[in-house]
Amino acid sequence: MEILTTGEMEQADRLAIAGGTSGFALMLRAGQAVADTAADLAEEGSILVVAGCGNNGGDGFVAATELAARGYDVSVILMCERSSLKGDAALAAKGWKGPVLPCDLSTLGSPALIIDALFGAGLNRPVMGDARAMIEAIIANGAPVLSIDLPSGINGTTGAIMGAAIRATETVTFFRRKPAHLLLPGRIFCGRVRVADIGITDAVLHKIRPITFENIPDYWQSVFPVPPIDGHKYARGHAVVVSGNLTSTGAARLSARSALRMGAGLVSVLSPDDALGANAAALTAVMVRRMNDAAGLAEILEDRRINACVIGPGAGIGEETRALVTTAIAAKRALVLDADALTSFADAPGRLFETIKQSGSADIILTPHEGEFHRLFSEMIEKHPLRSKLERVRAAAERSEAVVLLKGPGTVVASPDGRATIAANAPPWLATAGSGDVLSGMIGGLLAQRVPAFEAACMGVWMHGETGLEAGPGLIAEDLPEVLPAVLRRLYDRFGVDY
Numbered sequence: 001m002e003i004l005t006t007g008e009m010e011q012a013d014r015l016a017i018a019g020g021t022s023g024f025a026l027m028l029r030a031g032q033a034v035a036d037t038a039a040d041l042a043e044e045g046s047i048l049v050v051a052g053c054g055n056n057g058g059d060g061f062v063a064a065t066e067l068a069a070r071g072y073d074v075s076v077i078l079m080c081e082r083s084s085l086k087g088d089a090a091l092a093a094k095g096w097k098g099p100v101l102p103c104d105l106s107t108l109g110s111p112a113l114i115i116d117a118l119f120g121a122g123l124n125r126p127v128m129g130d131a132r133a134m135i136e137a138i139i140a141n142g143a144p145v146l147s148i149d150l151p152s153g154i155n156g157t158t159g160a161i162m163g164a165a166i167r168a169t170e171t172v173t174f175f176r177r178k179p180a181h182l183l184l185p186g187r188i189f190c191g192r193v194r195v196a197d198i199g200i201t202d203a204v205l206h207k208i209r210p211i212t213f214e215n216i217p218d219y220w221q222s223v224f225p226v227p228p229i230d231g232h233k234y235a236r237g238h239a240v241v242v243s244g245n246l247t248s249t250g251a252a253r254l255s256a257r258s259a260l261r262m263g264a265g266l267v268s269v270l271s272p273d274d275a276l277g278a279n280a281a282a283l284t285a286v287m288v289r290r291m292n293d294a295a296g297l298a299e300i301l302e303d304r305r306i307n308a309c310v311i312g313p314g315a316g317i318g319e320e321t322r323a324l325v326t327t328a329i330a331a332k333r334a335l336v337l338d339a340d341a342l343t344s345f346a347d348a349p350g351r352l353f354e355t356i357k358q359s360g361s362a363d364i365i366l367t368p369h370e371g372e373f374h375r376l377f378s379e380m381i382e383k384h385p386l387r388s389k390l391e392r393v394r395a396a397a398e399r400s401e402a403v404v405l406l407k408g409p410g411t412v413v414a415s416p417d418g419r420a421t422i423a424a425n426a427p428p429w430l431a432t433a434g435s436g437d438v439l440s441g442m443i444g445g446l447l448a449q450r451v452p453a454f455e456a457a458c459m460g461v462w463m464h465g466e467t468g469l470e471a472g473p474g475l476i477a478e479d480l481p482e483v484l485p486a487v488l489r490r491l492y493d494r495f496g497v498d499y
């Protein structure tokens with residue numbers, strides 16, 4: 001599903017209006033959708049609508065009118081003079097026949113539900129003065145809150161808090177989600193998000209051409225790898241994972257096992273001499289091969305059947321790892337660079353980006369967490385310190401000419417061509433030691449099956465989140481590859497794959 005910035009949403013509104021649906025008709029539908037949700041949230045008791053001076057407030061007036069018509073005890077507080085309302089909001093206020101209370105914090109009372117219609121997409125600066133005091137009073141009131149479009153105080157495009165923000169129980173938005181419904185901290189402030197149809201047709205998207213998407217199976221279903229009935233293991237690719245030395249081999253094994261579970265036909269751990277025994281003793285279906293340095297890796301990669309490579313988990317930081325990375329890039333293998341492979345370039349990230357650029361490879365994925373991201377892209381961050389996570393990752397993909405996946409709650413994946421996805425399915429208990437190693441392996445397993453890099457990264461992130469849900473609280477990283485078959489089975493069922 002597409003995600004629209006507030007600017008793109010405005011364009012959608014304009015296109016719908018140009019197509020013959022009036023702005024007021026859109027507002028009526030929006031207000032109705034809010035009223036429907038309000039009726040679900042407050043079966044009885046009074047409802048207080050707090051309206052701002054723009055169209056978000058207009059939606060609030062429509063909802064108030066509709067709820068009063070359904071027999072609810074509704075009151076409306078307006079943050080400005082009624083006479084200062086304009087356009088559709090003024091029309092909506094005309095439809096409201098009840099009293100309009102002035103902005104007085106002492107009149108909030110004890111409603112069963114507060115409808116937050118203060119600010120939506122039009123919020124363009126930090127909230128101060130009366131509006132801020134009202135937001136704070138709504139928070140202090142403690143009644144459940146239904147926010148219209150966005151919790152007031154949350155920037156729709158970045159998800160940032162603009163001074164102060166309402167924490168909604170539920171948010172009703174229109175046509176498509178906005179980035180703030182998925183990006184933190186916005187996502188937390190939205191509560192449950194409902195997307196209402198207000199009569200804008202999908203045809204407007206052909207003109208808007210959105211480049212941001214929810215990371216959900218519909219987005220990558222068309223490239224989801226299903227082994228053909230007449231296939232063999234080599235057709236499903238051969239992934240290799242570089243192991244660290246004797247004291248840090250577990251990360252590569254976790255990664256390798258995840259790649260195999262994801263469906264790569266073969267997976268090998270490439271191990272230095274000192275760790276061969278440890279790796280061989282701990283692995284069965286995953287193979288082990290000796291590999292001591294970049295020359296050794298180059299030799300192994302002469303085998304064209306090896307088509308995907310994971311470097312980073314437990315690899316060690318320094319020149320040796322840098323040499324392994326440049327060798328793998330030069331060999332033009334689909335590549336996941338994680339953890340130590342990224343930190344090894346912290347002093348000279350330009351060197352990594354230049355190597356990627358020269359290779360012309362489109363199948364390189366960088367999977368940093370926030371710390372590693374800062375190490376690689378500090379120059380860019382310092383230039384634009386206030387960018388949202390979405391904008392930062394998109395800029396990083398453009399700068400590095402690689403797919404960039406920034407881990408954390410609400411993982412963002414961006415492609416150098418501008419496309420980006422935001423995931424919202426990962427549970428908090430997924431943040432545990434070794435979890436990232438599993439993710440890199442899952443993606444490596446998808447690359448081995450020739451899934452294009454951007455989609456492989458998106459798919460890996462979503463499935464990683466699902467394995468976290470499947471394993472549940474208390475999980476450790478070892479559990480994740482073990483529950484991957486259950487996640488895959490559900491996807492097969494969802495996609496209608498015969499098996």
Ligand SMILES: NC(=O)C1=CN([C@@H]2O[C@H](COP(=O)(O)OP(=O)(O)OC[C@H]3O[C@@H](n4cnc5c(N)ncnc54)[C@H](OP(=O)(O)O)[C@@H]3O)[C@@H](O)[C@H]2O)[C@@H](O)CC1
Nearest residue numbers: 013026027054055056119120121122123124125126127149
């Ligand atoms: N377009 C459509 O057809 C449809 C739109 N719909 C609805 O309209 C909503 C967008 O409406 P909107 O553009 O009127 O802005 P809204 O969020 O009500 O803000 C009002 C004004 O507040 C001001 N302001 C900003 N920041 C401020 C601050 N910190 N402190 C104080 N003031 C501040 C700023 O005006 P300014 O002061 O900059 O002149 C801004 O214009 C959208 O979220 C959806 O609910 C639906 O009905 C479907 C059809």
Ligand SMILES: [K+]
Nearest residue numbers: 116119148150
């Ligand atoms: K709102």
